[in-house]
Amino acid sequence: MKVKIKSWIAVASWKWDVPEDEVCGICRVQFDGTCPNCRFPGDDCALLVGKCGHSFHMHCLLDWINTESSRGLCPMCRQKFEYVEQ
Ligand SMILES: [Zn+2]
């Protein structure tokens, strides 16, 4: 599993006018920005909201789900991750 420590530290210092938990649980980027895999807003970086209450960028979650260790679980609470249709 790849861990992007570098970008995590970089984005953690950003101060935007949103509550602390309005960030992706995987990359820690706010949801009004794109994930680290997307360079431009509008790169079709959708938001997935899980039934467990955790939300992630679609791309971050796909990367996570594709790792063997994920076993289809939410990376935050380790419940089976099912997203809510928006
Ligand atoms: Zn993300």
Ligand SMILES: [Zn+2]
């Ligand atoms: Zn993305």
Ligand SMILES: [Zn+2]
């Ligand atoms: Zn969860």
